Amino acid sequence: xxxxxxxxxxxxxxxxxxxxxxxxxxxxxxxxxxxxxxxxxxxxxxxxxxxxxxxxxxxxxxxxxxxxxxxxxxxxxxxxxxxxxxxxxxxxxxxxxxxxxxxxxxxxxxxxxxxxxxxxxxxxxxxxxxxxxxxxxxxxxxxxxxxxxxxxxxxxxxxxxxxxxxxxxxxxxxxxxxxxxxxxxxxxxxxxxxxxxxxxxxxx
Numbered sequence: 001x002x003x004x005x006x007x008x009x010x011x012x013x014x015x016x017x018x019x020x021x022x023x024x025x026x027x028x029x030x031x032x033x034x035x036x037x038x039x040x041x042x043x044x045x046x047x048x049x050x051x052x053x054x055x056x057x058x059x060x061x062x063x064x065x066x067x068x069x070x071x072x073x074x075x076x077x078x079x080x081x082x083x084x085x086x087x088x089x090x091x092x093x094x095x096x097x098x099x100x101x102x103x104x105x106x107x108x109x110x111x112x113x114x115x116x117x118x119x120x121x122x123x124x125x126x127x128x129x130x131x132x133x134x135x136x137x138x139x140x141x142x143x144x145x146x147x148x149x150x151x152x153x154x155x156x157x158x159x160x161x162x163x164x165x166x167x168x169x170x171x172x173x174x175x176x177x178x179x180x181x182x183x184x185x186x187x188x189x190x191x192x193x194x195x196x197x198x199x200x201x202x203x204x
Contacts, residue, residue: 009081009083009086009089012076012077012080012086012090013089013090013093015073016073016077016090016093016094016097017093017094017096017097017102018097018102019069019072019073019094019097020069020070020073020093020094020095020096020097020098020114021097021098021100021101021102021103021104021108022069022101022103023045023101023103023104023108023109024045024062024065024066024069025037025044025045025046025047025049025050025062025066025109026038026045026104028050028054028058028061028062028065029045029050029053029054029058029062032054032055032058032061033053033054033055033058035053035054037049037050037053038104038107040053041053044109044110045104045108045109046062046066046109046110046112046113047059047060047062047063047066047109047113048144048197050062062113063113066098066109066113066114066117067113067114067116067117067120068117069094069097069098069114069117070091070094070095070098070113070114070115070116070117070118070119070120070121071117071118071120071121072117072121073090073094073118074087074090074091074094074117074118074121074122075121077090078121078122084164084166084167087122087167087170088166088167088169088170089170090118091118091119091122091167091170091171091174092170092173092174094114094117094118095111095114095115095118095174095177095178096177098111098114099111099177099181109181110148110178110181110182111174111177111178111181112134112148112151112152112178115151115152115155115174115178116130116131116151118174119155119159119171122164122167123158123159123162123163123164123167123171125158125162126154126155126158126159126162126163126171127155129154129158129162130150130151130154130155130158131151133147133150133151133154134147134148134150134151134154135147137150138197141196142196142197143189143194143196143197144197145182145185145186145188145189145194146189146194148178148182148185149178149179149182149185149186151178152174152175152178152179152182153175153179155171155174155175156168156171156172156174156175159171
């Protein structure tokens with residue numbers, strides 16, 4: 001039983017990776033407006049770049065799909081097992097799959113939507129508070145990247161204090177991945193060269 005459970009978990013983690021690795025942003029942008037987001041804008045397949053290139057509705061569709069690729073695998077994992085170790089692995093694999101997609105030769109999005117998805121399923125209250133903080137920072141600064149970094153910093157802290165604290169390590173790993181994926185944005189923010197989500201927001 002032990003070996004069969006480990007094998008089943010391994011197979012599920014592989015499936016989680018493949019689902020998370022599917023580049024919904026690329027598919028939506030190509031189907032919706034005929035643009036390859038890897039070749040324009042920020043050259044990213046995430047919702048923000050798709051919205052800038054194709055319009056808000058396409059960005060929202062991408063956001064929801066990328067969120068779902070994190071939400072669904074975690075919900076299924078919770079239904080199948082109460083193992084915190086398995087849940088933590090599914091969380092990390094889902095986010096990493098989105099960021100380092102086999103379908104994009106190891107490249108991918110920055111993982112914010114997928115991060116929200118996995119933690120909405122695994123730690124709803126910390127996720128909702130972190131999203132609220134993210135939205136507030138974007139509204140004040142106009143920078144999506146600043147909001148995304150705020151979310152990444154808040155999540156592990158809130159998971160530790162509000163629970164489930166067994167997922168704190170997974171939250172820390174995911175936060176580290178999100179921050180690492182935003183290293184170019186961090187450099188532009190420091191240099192005052194980051195593009196705001198809306199015109200005039202950075203000067204407000």
